[in-house]
Amino acid sequence: MTKLLAKDAVKIIQAEYNANALEAKERGQLVAWVTSIAPREFLEAMDIVTVYPENHAAAIAAKKGSMEMMNIAESMGYSTDICSYARTNLGYVEAGDSAAGKLPAPDLLVCCNNICNTVTKWYEILSRRLNVPLIMIDMPFSHENEVHDRAIDYMVGQFQHMIGQLEQITGKPFNYDRLHESMELSNQASLLWKEAADFGSAHPCPFNGIDFFNYMALIVCMRGNEKAVEFFTLLRDEIAEKVARGEGYLENEKYRILWDGIPFWFNLKAMFRSLKNYDACMVGSTYPDNWVLPYDVHDLRSMARAYTSIFINRNFDYRIKNMTRLIDKFDVDGVIFHSNRSCKAQDFAQYAMSRKISDITGVPTVVVDGDQNDPRSFSEAQYETRVQALYEMIDQRRAAASVRR
Amino acid sequence: MDRVKRILGQFENAAHHPGQMVREWKQETGRKVVGCLPVHSSGAEELIHAAGMLPVGLWGGQTTISRASEYLQAFCCSIMKAVMEFSLTGVYKDLDAYVSPNTCDTMRCIPLLLKETNPEVPVIGLVLPDNRKINVGVDYLAEEFKSIGESLSEISGQKITPDALQNSIAVFNQHKGLMNHFLTLANEHLDIITPYYRHMVIKSSFFMTKEKHSEWLSQLIDALEKTPSYPWSGKKVVVTGIMMEPDSILNMLADYNLAVVGDDLAQGSRQFRTPLPDGDDPYVRLAQRFADFEGCATVHDPVKLRGTIIKDLVTDNQADGVLVMMMKFCDPEEYDYPYIKMDLEDSNIPLLHVEIEQQMDSVEQVRTRLQAFAEMLRDK
Numbered sequence: 001m002t003k004l005l006a007k008d009a010v011k012i013i014q015a016e017y018n019a020n021a022l023e024a025k026e027r028g029q030l031v032a033w034v035t036s037i038a039p040r041e042f043l044e045a046m047d048i049v050t051v052y053p054e055n056h057a058a059a060i061a062a063k064k065g066s067m068e069m070m071n072i073a074e075s076m077g078y079s080t081d082i083c084s085y086a087r088t089n090l091g092y093v094e095a096g097d098s099a100a101g102k103l104p105a106p107d108l109l110v111c112c113n114n115i116c117n118t119v120t121k122w123y124e125i126l127s128r129r130l131n132v133p134l135i136m137i138d139m140p141f142s143h144e145n146e147v148h149d150r151a152i153d154y155m156v157g158q159f160q161h162m163i164g165q166l167e168q169i170t171g172k173p174f175n176y177d178r179l180h181e182s183m184e185l186s187n188q189a190s191l192l193w194k195e196a197a198d199f200g201s202a203h204p205c206p207f208n209g210i211d212f213f214n215y216m217a218l219i220v221c222m223r224g225n226e227k228a229v230e231f232f233t234l235l236r237d238e239i240a241e242k243v244a245r246g247e248g249y250l251e252n253e254k255y256r257i258l259w260d261g262i263p264f265w266f267n268l269k270a271m272f273r274s275l276k277n278y279d280a281c282m283v284g285s286t287y288p289d290n291w292v293l294p295y296d297v298h299d300l301r302s303m304a305r306a307y308t309s310i311f312i313n314r315n316f317d318y319r320i321k322n323m324t325r326l327i328d329k330f331d332v333d334g335v336i337f338h339s340n341r342s343c344k345a346q347d348f349a350q351y352a353m354s355r356k357i358s359d360i361t362g363v364p365t366v367v368v369d370g371d372q373n374d375p376r377s378f379s380e381a382q383y384e385t386r387v388q389a390l391y392e393m394i395d396q397r398r399a400a401a402s403v404r405r
Numbered sequence: 406m407d408r409v410k411r412i413l414g415q416f417e418n419a420a421h422h423p424g425q426m427v428r429e430w431k432q433e434t435g436r437k438v439v440g441c442l443p444v445h446s447s448g449a450e451e452l453i454h455a456a457g458m459l460p461v462g463l464w465g466g467q468t469t470i471s472r473a474s475e476y477l478q479a480f481c482c483s484i485m486k487a488v489m490e491f492s493l494t495g496v497y498k499d500l501d502a503y504v505s506p507n508t509c510d511t512m513r514c515i516p517l518l519l520k521e522t523n524p525e526v527p528v529i530g531l532v533l534p535d536n537r538k539i540n541v542g543v544d545y546l547a548e549e550f551k552s553i554g555e556s557l558s559e560i561s562g563q564k565i566t567p568d569a570l571q572n573s574i575a576v577f578n579q580h581k582g583l584m585n586h587f588l589t590l591a592n593e594h595l596d597i598i599t600p601y602y603r604h605m606v607i608k609s610s611f612f613m614t615k616e617k618h619s620e621w622l623s624q625l626i627d628a629l630e631k632t633p634s635y636p637w638s639g640k641k642v643v644v645t646g647i648m649m650e651p652d653s654i655l656n657m658l659a660d661y662n663l664a665v666v667g668d669d670l671a672q673g674s675r676q677f678r679t680p681l682p683d684g685d686d687p688y689v690r691l692a693q694r695f696a697d698f699e700g701c702a703t704v705h706d707p708v709k710l711r712g713t714i715i716k717d718l719v720t721d722n723q724a725d726g727v728l729v730m731m732m733k734f735c736d737p738e739e740y741d742y743p744y745i746k747m748d749l750e751d752s753n754i755p756l757l758h759v760e761i762e763q764q765m766d767s768v769e770q771v772r773t774r775l776q777a778f779a780e781m782l783r784d785k
C-alpha cells in the first residue's frame with residue numbers, strides 16, 4: 001500500500017471528523033461549539049465532541065458559500081463591519097445548512113478570548129439565540145512583556161470553575177486521568193506541528209506554506225487526541241524526507257515570503273498564483289504559530305500560561321520580537337501583512353508593525369487589503385499589484401546589496 | 406432660571422475646553438494628569454485621584470484625521486482615530502500617563518500605538534475580566550487595581566494608602582449620586598435641560614475634579630429645585646450607544662421637539678449608574694463595582710440584559726421611543742444591536758438606528774431620519 005500524502009490525508013480525516021461529530025450528536029453525545037485556541041483538553045477529558053464555528057465558516061467560504069450566510073446575518077441587523085466568521089456563523093445558525101455542510105447543534109459553548117474580544121460578543125449571541133450554556137474562558141491581554149501571576153491565578157481559577165460547570169452539564173465526575181492524557185497528546189501534536197512548520201527554514205523550502213492553513217484545521221479540532229499525533233507525525237516525516245532529498249516546493253525558489261494573518265479563504269487561488277507565478281514561496285506565517293502551545297503536562301498554571309501567551313494576546317514588543325525571530329529563522333525576503341477587514345484585534349497594529357519590522361530587519365513589507373470570508377472586501381487586481389511591488393522592493397534591495405559588495 | 410443658565414454655562418465652557426481645564430489644574434496644583442481611555446476606566450480613576458492626580462476622559466473630539474491614517478485603517482472607529490490624531494499632533498502633551506482598558510478589539514491595539522508613538526509617556530493597561538462575577542474574577546481585578554495603583558503611585562510620587570482610596574471612593578460615589586439626582590431632576594425641566602445641555606453637564610465631568618464637578622452639580626440641583634417644573638409637550642426619547650456627538654445632532658433633537666429623558670450611553674449613565682458597594686477593602690470595592698455593573702456592550706453578559714435595561718429606562722421615564730446612536734465601526738455596539746432591536750420591537754417600543762461618527766462630513770442624512778422619527782412619534 002502506498003503511503004497517503006498529508007495533503008490527501010487531511011481531507012479524509014477532516015471529513016471523517018465532521019461525519020463523526022454529526023453521528024455522535026445523534027447518538028446523544030454532548031457537543032460543544034468552541035473557539036479555535038481554547039484549551040479543548042478539558043472537553044476531550046469529558047468525551048464532549050468539539051466543533052469549531054471558525055473552521056466551519058472558513059470551509060463555507062472556501063466552498064463559495066459565505067456570501068449567502070452573511071446576507072442572512074446582515075438582514076437580521078448584523079453590520080457588515082463585524083468579523084465575517086461571526087457573520088457567516090450567525091447566518092448559518094438561521095439557515096441550518098451550508099455549502100460546507102452542517103455542524104451538529106451545540107449543547108454548550110466554550111469561548112476563549114485569547115484571540116480577540118469579538119468571540120466574546122459572538123458567543124454571547126449564540127448562547128442567547130440557541131439557549132445553551134456558555135463557558136467563558138477569559139485570558140487577560142498582556143500589556144507587559146511577561147504574563148502576570150495574577151492573570152495565571154485567575155485563569156487556573158477559571159479552569160477549576162469550568163471543571164465544575166462541565167461536571168454539572170455532563171452529570172459525571174471530571175476525568176482527571178483523561179485530562180492528563182489529553183494534555184500529553186496536545187503537547188505532542190503541538191510539537192510535531194512546530195517541527196513540521198520549522199522545516200520552512202530549509203533551502204529550498206520543502207512546502208507551499210499555504211497548505212499549512214489546511215492542516216491547521218486538524219491542530220484546531222484534534223489537538224489533544226491520538227489522531228492528531230498520528231497525522232502530524234505523518235506530515236512531519238513527509239516533510240523531513242523531502243528536506244533530506246533536498247526537494248523544494250518550487251524548482252527555482254526566488255523569494256521567501258512570510259505571511260501575517262488569515263488567508264482569503266474564498267480565494268486561496270489568488271494567493272497561490274500571486275506566489276507561484278513569481279517563484280515566490282510562503283515559508284512561514286504568524287498564524288499557524290498560534291498552535292505551538294508547549295506546556296508542562298502536569299501543571300495547569302503552565303497550560304494557562306501557554307494558552308494566554310499567543311502573540312495576538314501580547315504587547316507590541318513581543319509581536320515585533322516574534323516576527324523578527326521568524327524572519328531570521330526562515331530567512332525571509334519579504335513580509336505580506338493581510339489587513340483583514342474582519343480582524344481589528346490584529347489590524348490596527350499592522351501599519352506600525354510593517355514599518356518597524358522593515359526598519360529593524362531591512363526586509364521589505366507590504367500591507368494588503370482583504371478579508372478572510374467576505375469577497376466584497378477584496379480586489380484581486382489590487383492585491384496582485386501590491387504583491388508585485390513587494391517583489392520589486394526585494395529585487396532592489398538585492399541589487400543594492402550586490403553593488404555594495 | 407438665570408441662575409440655572411449661568412451654571413449651565415460653566416459646564417458648557419468646561420466641556421468645550423478640556424485642554425484649558427487641564428492646564429489650569431496643573432498650574433494651580435503642580436500635580437499630574439492621567440488620560441483615561443474609554444469605556445471603563447472606572448476604578449483606575451479612583452486610584453488616580455487617590456494618588457493625587459487628575460483623571461481626564463479621552464473620548465476623541467472634533468478634528469481632521471490626517472496623521473492618524475498612518476496608523477489606523479479607514480475602518481477604525483472615529484473616537485480612536487481622533488485619539489491617535491490628538492496624540493500625534495501634541496494635543497495630549499499635558500498628559501503624564503494613560504490608562505487603557507481592554508474595551509474591544511480596537512483597544513487591544515491603541516495602547517501599543519500610543520506607546521510606540523510617544524514612548525516617554527507611560528501607558529498603563531487595565532485588563533478587566535469577563536468572568537467578573539465569580540470570586541476568582543473579583544480577586545483578579547482587585548489585584549489588577551492594586552498593581553495599577555502601584556504604577557500610578559510611582560508616576561505621581563504619592564503613595565496610595567487604603568484610607569486615601571476609601572476617601573476617593575467616597576468622593577466618586579457622592580459624584581455618581583449627584584449625577585443621577587441631576588438627571589432625574591432634569592426630566593422636570595426639559596425646556597432648560599435640552600439634549601445639548603444635558604450632554605454638557607455629563608461631558609464636563611471628564612475634564613475636572615469630581616469635587617468641583619459635584620459642587621457645581623449641587624448648585625445646579627439647588628437652582629433647578631427652586632425652578633417650577635416644566636410640562637414638556639414634545640416627545641421623549643431614551644438614547645443608547647457609545648456617545649451622542651457631534652453637538653449638531655443634539656441640537657437637532659431640540660429642533661424636532663425631542664427631549665432626552667434617559668440614557669444608556671457609555672459616555673453617560675454607564676459611567677455612574679452603578680455605585681461602588683461598601684466594604685473594608687477598597688480594592689475589592691473597586692472590583693465588586695465592575696461585577697455589579699450591567700448593560701454595556703463592552704462588558705461580558707451572556708444573558709444580554711441590555712434590551713431589558715433600555716426597556717426599563719423607557720418605562721421609568723415615560724419615553725416615547727429609543728434612539729440607537731450607533732458609532733460607526735464600533736464592533737461591540739454592532740454585535741448588540743440586533744437583540745436590542747428585537748427586545749424593543751417585542752415591547753412595541755419605537756426605535757431609530759442612526760449611524761454616527763465623531764467627524765461627520767454631513768449630518769443632513771441624520772436630520773432627515775430624525776425628523777421622520779419625530780413625526781412618527783407625534784402621529785402615534
Ligand code: SF4
Pocket residue numbers: 054083084085086115116117118119262342343344345372
Ligand atoms: S478573525 Fe479575528 S475577530 Fe474574527 S474570530 Fe478570528 S481572531 Fe476574532
Ligand code: SF4
Pocket residue numbers: 443444482483484485508509510511512647703732734735736737738
Ligand atoms: S470600537 Fe467602540 S468600544 Fe471600541 S474604542 Fe471604538 S467606540 Fe469604543
